[in-house]
Every structure is written in C-alpha cells, then in structure tokens.
Amino acid sequence: MQMEEFERSYTITGRDFVNAGRASTAVKDILKGMGVRADLVRRAAIAAYEAEMNVVMYASRGTMTLHVTPSRLLIEVDDEGPGIADLELAMKEGYSTATHEMREMGFGAGMGLPNIKRNAHEMSIQSVVGVGTKLSVQVRFD
Amino acid sequence: MTLADVRDILRAEILWANDLTTVVESVGAADLMSDVLALSRPGMLLLSGLLSVQTIRTAAVADLIGVVFVRGKIPDSQIVRAAEEAGVPIMSTAFTMFEASGLLYCALNRR
Numbered sequence: 620m621q622m623e624e625f626e627r628s629y630t631i632t633g634r635d636f637v638n639a640g641r642a643s644t645a646v647k648d649i650l651k652g653m654g655v656r657a658d659l660v661r662r663a664a665i666a667a668y669e670a671e672m673n674v675v676m677y678a679s680r681g682t683m684t685l686h687v688t689p690s691r692l693l694i695e696v697d698d699e700g701p702g703i704a705d706l707e708l709a710m711k712e713g714y715s716t717a718t719h720e721m722r723e724m725g726f727g728a729g730m731g732l733p734n735i736k737r738n739a740h741e742m743s744i745q746s747v748v749g750v751g752t753k754l755s756v757q758v759r760f761d
Numbered sequence: 762m763t764l765a766d767v768r769d770i771l772r773a774e775i776l777w778a779n780d781l782t783t784v785v786e787s788v789g790a791a792d793l794m795s796d797v798l799a800l801s802r803p804g805m806l807l808l809s810g811l812l813s814v815q816t817i818r819t820a821a822v823a824d825l826i827g828v829v830f831v832r833g834k835i836p837d838s839q840i841v842r843a844a845e846e847a848g849v850p851i852m853s854t855a856f857t858m859f860e861a862s863g864l865l866y867c868a869l870n871r872r
Binding site for chain 1: 792793794795796797798799803811813814815816818819821822823824839847
C-alpha cells in the first residue's frame with residue numbers, strides 16, 4: 620500500500636454533464652492503486668460521484684480536493700452556487716429541487732446527500748444561501 | 762450465465778467489450794442513476810434506457826460488470842469511448858426493459 624500522504628484537487632464545472640464523474644473516477648483509480656479494500660473503494664467513489672454530480676447540477680463551479688493518507692480519504696467539495704436553504708430537508712430521501720434536465724440525466728431523485736451519508740464514515744455540510752456549499756466526507760480504510 | 766450468454770439471450774449487439782466470459786451474478790434494471798448508486802450490488806449487470814455518459818460513469822463507480830441499452834438504443838461515439846475508458850462492456854438489445862428483464866430473470870433462475 621502507498622504510504623505517503625498527498626492532496627489532489629479537481630475543478631468541477633456546473634452543467635458540464637459530459638465530464639461529470641471524472642474526479643470520482645480518479646478517486647477510484649487512486650484508492651485501487653493504494654490497495655484499499657474493494658468495498659471501501661466503492662463507497663468512496665459513490666460518495667465522491669454523488670457530491671460531484673451535485674456541483675454539476677446545482678452550482679456554477681466547484682472544487683473537489685482529496686486528502687489521502689494511508690488510513691483514510693477526506694473529500695472536500697466547495698462550490699459556488701445557490702446553497703441549500705434547508706439542510707434537514709435536503710437530507711431526506713426523495714426530497715429534491717431538481718429540474719427536468721437533471722432528471723433526464725438520471726439524477727435529481729433526492730437520493731444524493733442521503734446516499735453520500737450512507738457511504739461515508741463521517742460527513743459534514745455547511746451551506747450559505749446565495750453563496751455556496753461546503754461538503755466534507757471521510758472514508759476510513761481500517 | 763456470462764456476458765456472452767446475455768448477448769445471445771437478448772440477441773444483443775456488442776458495442777464495446779473486452780471480455781465476454783465475465784459471470785453475471787445479478788441483474789438490475791433502472792433509468793434512474795441515483796437508484797443504481799443507492800441500490801446496486803458490485804458485479805451487477807445494468808439494463809437501462811438511459812443513453813448517457815453518466816450511465817457509464819455510474820456503472821464504473823458502482824463496480825457494475827456491464828450495461829445493456831434496451832429498446833434498440835445505440836449510444837453515440839462519446840458514450841462508447843467513455844465505456845472503453847472505464848472498461849465497462851456495453852451492448853444494445855431491441856427488447857424492452859420489461860422483456861429483457863424477464864428473459865434474464867428466467868435464465869438466471871434456471872441455472
């Protein structure tokens with residue numbers, strides 16, 4: 620297993636559905652390369668992908684930064700966008716403010732944040748309406 | 762049942778695949794990628810009518826073994842390229858989602 624700690628950042632562009640998912644694919648490749656257990660790689664990649672799709676769907680732009688150590692992955696996603704007015708409501712399965720276009724892409728069913736929480740060992744979210752959202756997700760490898 | 766069996770059962774056209782000997786242990790059908798991310802199991806074969814690069818990325822992220830596009834849908838070159846990059850086998854069948862699901866359900870339960 621790769622032992623050093625490192626960081627990697629990816630720019631995410633709002634509405635760019637063609638490239639959406641590339642950062643999450645990188646998460647998978649990095650963790651696989653480190654020899655992380657397959658089920659944990661899958662959890663991290665799903666959490667990262669849901670977070671990435673949220674930026675693509677709702678924000679104008681964002682950054683995903685991966686903080687990797689031998690024992691855990693911390694994913695920080697920082698976006699500039701409309702923010703989330705009611706975090707408690709946004710965490711409920713099925714609640715969604717998605718547009719028709721987002722649903723046509725197979726997303727926007729109100730499963731994103733609950734699914735991130737389900738796959739993460741720790742998750743925190745801060746949002747300011749009209750400014751943006753900061754999401755932090757941790758997956759431990761042990 | 763292997764991916765080659767799936768091709769034969771569904772009379773499907775292979776659009777990209779590196780290995781058709783992969784064993785299919787479960788099959789799921791969905792157009793909603795959120796549901797696939799929430800409910801799929803690793804190693805599942807996905808039947809979908811959603812022709813999008815996101816179908817491929819979802820399959821890759823969720824460790825699915827392949828995607829069958831139903832109702833004769835043929836993905837464009839961008840989707841085929843994404844499948845190749847991600848190593849996700851893709852095929853297309855003329856059967857509807859319901860028909861394809863039924864055929865694969867019977868085949869899986871016969872074995």
